[in-house]
Amino acid sequence: MKYVSAFFAIAFGLLVLAGYFVPALEPLQALLISWAGILLAVASLIGVFNLITVHGEKIRSREKNSGYSSLLLVSLVLTFLLGLALGPSHPVMQGVVESVILPVEASLMAILSVTLLYAAIRLLRRRVDVMSVIFLLTVLAVLVWSLALPPYGELALFGNTLRPWLTQVLALGGARGILIGVALGALTTGLRVLLAFDRPYGGK
């Protein structure tokens, strides 16, 4: 079985890859990707069942904070039933999104900003080295130089010269270097999967 799954993964992987280079294979590539899209939709359904199983297990075994799991399952069932009965574009369903999901995500975003500030302060306690100091000084410099001082406005030297040099030369150069490294890493990782050295689809 493991050889069969590896054979199909390699064969279809190579076909999709070849579709980027051989124009004649583009329709086949599009077809295979559309099949993958359908499988992804099925995976979403499996994901919801997985969510129900995990939280159902937490409630059954009375794990710590299992009350939240109950709340999640009740909300999931109610939203699902409402969605089935009214349709996703109904005002009630839109209300659920706008009055529950969006405010909750906005609150998490607000907590995130405080968390990031706290993490930056904690960095000097955790890792006192040259790179950490440069990191924090750069963050502070860009933040301060972006501010307009009330009596003077934005300072010309910082606003027009130093900040663009820091963000558009040093930071951008570094970011491009990191992205090239990430792209090369992603390429070799993809090739390892394509050659079945790594098999995320199972098998020993």
Next chain:
Amino acid sequence: MVELSVTLLSLILLLALTFLRRKSPPPTLRPIPALIRLYRAIGLSVEDGSRLHVSLGRGGLLSGRGGASLAGLAMLRYLTERTSASDKPPVATAGDPALAVLTQDTLKAGYEAANAEDLYQPTTGRLSGPTPFSFVAGAMPVVRDENVSANVLMGDFGPEIALVTEAAERSDVPTLGGTDDLPAQAVLYAAAQEPLIGEELFAAGAYLGAGPSHAASLTVQDILRWALILFLLGGAALKMLGVI
């Protein structure tokens, strides 16, 4: 044409170097402190009956972010094989449904490779949430409530991953984090105890001895990187000389 040449060159180099490295001793690599500490955390998790939490992010496999997710899956496979005998099996969270399915499959394959199929529990591979914030909201309780001794965050994340590292910090759980997303890398640098920068995310397998193909892929990356550096310098020199 350039893309095809680079891909074919990488493919041939990867095959050849993997074959050559099959019987040679492991290569000497520059130390990455985060991965040395991860190695220790694996041993600790087996000894003290705690578990590892591996989070693979929300990079869909049909998107350009799939590479980081595949690197995370390779790491999950390695960690599962090493810690499957522990009292508490590793738990993995993902923010993409297809990735969650692959997470379960990878966990199962890891148990099978360690001849411990009976210990596999399907609920250890989880979809924690399908949107960025629901994903972190689902991963935070895992860190807090499930006797986790180390957090391994490897995959595609956004800056919201700081909420997970904060939950780990509050539970006194060390976090190793690597991602392909630049803002999230900056966040992990500040928030995680052990950040992986840039392509270090893809090098983890070679450092943990996951096989000759991982070491070979590091060499391929180095060859391509030097070729790119020479290409960039050559281009700059030709521009300065007015040739192009």
